[in-house]
Amino acid sequence: MSAGDEVEEFAALLRRLKDRTDRSYGSLARRLHMNTSTLHRYCAGEAVPQEYAPVERLAAFCEATPEERLELHRLWLRAVAARQRPRSAAAGTPEDPLGATGPTPTDEPPATGEAVGAGGPAPEPADEHAGGPRSWYRRRRVLVCVGVACALLASLGTLSALSDDRSPQARAPHGGTEPRTTAPGAPWRPAKPSAGSSPTTAPNSSSPEAGKKSTASPSPRGGSGGTGGRPTGLPLAWTVDSQVWQGGCGHDYVIAKPPAQVPPPPVQQDAGTWAATQGAVHGRQTLVQVSVQGRSSTAVVLEALRVRIVGRGQPLTGNAYAMDQGCGGELTPRSFTVNLDADRPVARPKDGADSEHTIPAVHFPYRVSAQDPEVLLVDATTQAHDARWYLELDWSSQGRKGTIRIDDHGRPFHTSAITDMPRYWYGTNDSGDRAWVPYES
Numbered sequence: 504m505s506a507g508d509e510v511e512e513f514a515a516l517l518r519r520l521k522d523r524t525d526r527s528y529g530s531l532a533r534r535l536h537m538n539t540s541t542l543h544r545y546c547a548g549e550a551v552p553q554e555y556a557p558v559e560r561l562a563a564f565c566e567a568t569p570e571e572r573l574e575l576h577r578l579w580l581r582a583v584a585a586r587q588r589p590r591s592a593a594a595g596t597p598e599d600p601l602g603a604t605g606p607t608p609t610d611e612p613p614a615t616g617e618a619v620g621a622g623g624p625a626p627e628p629a630d631e632h633a634g635g636p637r638s639w640y641r642r643r644r645v646l647v648c649v650g651v652a653c654a655l656l657a658s659l660g661t662l663s664a665l666s667d668d669r670s671p672q673a674r675a676p677h678g679g680t681e682p683r684t685t686a687p688g689a690p691w692r693p694a695k696p697s698a699g700s701s702p703t704t705a706p707n708s709s710s711p712e713a714g715k716k717s718t719a720s721p722s723p724r725g726g727s728g729g730t731g732g733r734p735t736g737l738p739l740a741w742t743v744d745s746q747v748w749q750g751g752c753g754h755d756y757v758i759a760k761p762p763a764q765v766p767p768p769p770v771q772q773d774a775g776t777w778a779a780t781q782g783a784v785h786g787r788q789t790l791v792q793v794s795v796q797g798r799s800s801t802a803v804v805l806e807a808l809r810v811r812i813v814g815r816g817q818p819l820t821g822n823a824y825a826m827d828q829g830c831g832g833e834l835t836p837r838s839f840t841v842n843l844d845a846d847r848p849v850a851r852p853k854d855g856a857d858s859e860h861t862i863p864a865v866h867f868p869y870r871v872s873a874q875d876p877e878v879l880l881v882d883a884t885t886q887a888h889d890a891r892w893y894l895e896l897d898w899s900s901q902g903r904k905g906t907i908r909i910d911d912h913g914r915p916f917h918t919s920a921i922t923d924m925p926r927y928w929y930g931t932n933d934s935g936d937r938a939w940v941p942y943e944s
Contacts, residue, residue: 507548513582514548516575517558520565521546534834534862535560536878551582553800554870563863737907738900739803739871740796745911746774747790747880750834752827755786755926757919759821762939768826768929786823786921788884791894793909796876805869806897806904808879810841810848813891813915823921825928825942837864841883843890843918850881850894886922891915 521542524531528546532539537557544550545557552558558579562572748754748771758765758781769777777783797803837855841848855862871877881894893910910916926942 507585509578509585510551510582511548513551513575513578514546516571516578517546517561520561520567520571520575523565531561531564534857534860535564536837538876541874550874551579551586552875553583553872554802554875555579556870557875560863564860566860737905738798738801738903739898739907740798741896741907741909742794743909743911744792745785745789745916746771746778747792748774748826749788749790754790754826755788755823755921756781756783756826757786757819757821757823757921757924758783759819762822762824762927765822765824765939767937768824774826783824784819784889785916785918786924787886787918788882789916789918791881791883791909791916793879793881793894793896794876795871795879795896797872797900799873801900802870802872803898803900805867805871805877806899807867808839808850808881809895809897810850810883811893811895812843812848813893815843815888815890818887818889818920818922818924821924823924823926823942824939825926827928835862836880837862838880838882839865841881843883843885843892844887848883848892853882883916883918885918885920887920889917889919891917 521528521531526534528543529539532542535542535557537560541550542561545552555576558575559572562575567575751771754771754774756778760781765781766777795805834857835855838853839850840853841850852864852866854864865877865879869877883890883892893908893915896907896909898905898907927939928942929937930940930943932938932940
């Protein structure tokens with residue numbers, strides 16, 4: 504069976520499981536927290552996942568039987584092995600017959616006493632019972648491989664020397680003071696870094712992206728790699744969105760203004776700008792969506808997610824403004840729940856659900872890569888405090904470990920209780936006009 508047949512057999516089973524749900528690729532991908540194009544490539548046989556975790560999530564969501572899961576795992580192993588075979592077979596070139604499966608009929612062993620290499624012993628006479636020409640061919644292939652390895656090492660040494668000879672000014676990006684990515688080897692750093700500086704700057708209140716954070720390659724605590732050929736730099740990237748509403752429509756903000764001075768509620772996409780201009784603070788609940796992805800096909804293990812409390816106090820004074828009057832949906836995303844009122848808040852995994860299925864929660868340790876990203880949703884609530892907090896995500900990869908801080912553009916997340924606070928929603932007043940009116944439960 505060819506490599507293509509084995510991959511297609513695996514993809515066919517994925518398609519059968521997907522068709523069982525009667526969902527589109529986009530709908531199924533959202534429930535599996537996968538990219539739509541990635542799921543389509545898996546089912547079309549254009550790609551094979553390097554990790555079994557996304558396949559296992561699909562099998563669980565599609566309610567595959569134990570026999571189907573066993574068959575799915577067997578076909579996945581064969582598909583992965585089949586995808587790796589062409590890479591090893593491509594070592595040779597059309598001009599170099601050593602990449603083929605065996606010597607050509609014209610290959611002849613060297614005469615007895617001919618030197619195999621500089622300083623090497625003479626080969627044994629060809630013995631047809633010991634392999635004949637093929638034995639000589641093996642020795643020739645070993646010598647070629649050694650030569651290729653030496654050439655690669657020499658090239659790497661030259662590139663390393665060129666990188667080290669570059670001045671810090673040359674390595675710095677144009678128009679900036681810090682590099683945007685971590686270069687191999689010893690990365691350049693600014694001469695006088697500011698203590699406690701954040702990898703990203705605070706958002707402008709007029710920016711529509713306020714509340715969202717994208718980190719390209721900040722310096723993690725404990726995440727620097729060694730030298731001597733070992734990988735360096737952060738092996739994963741992540742983005743943070745703290746302006747997520749429950750079901751896309753339900754959220755409360757605390758604002759120290761009377762209803763007449765507060766503009767109408769925005770749509771969720773504009774919530775960051777609206778909240779920044781009004782000085783709004785999350786009321787009772789903050790939903791933080793963290794998208795994590797590896798930088799290459801090498802797996803990065805997410806070890807743990809921790810909650811750090813910066814400070815707690817009495818709830819803020821002001822009014823609570825609801826972006827809805829209650830909204831519900833069939834989909835409850837899986838999440839990590841955090842009780843900010845606890846002495847030591849812990850991020851606890853919680854299953855999600857839709858109208859028909861349970862969506863298994865994410866449990867650590869969990870693997871991500873460039874092909875298998877993951878979306879973590881943190882649901883933090885408080886009923887009695889004004890809390891400031893942030894998250895820490897531990898990771899490990901290829902013998903290295905580190906911790907990244909997840910916060911609101913260098914500032915802690917901010918959540919205040921609204922239990923005894925006047926609450927309003929945007930409805931119709933007694934005059935028939937649209938305005939903020941007392942909330943009706």
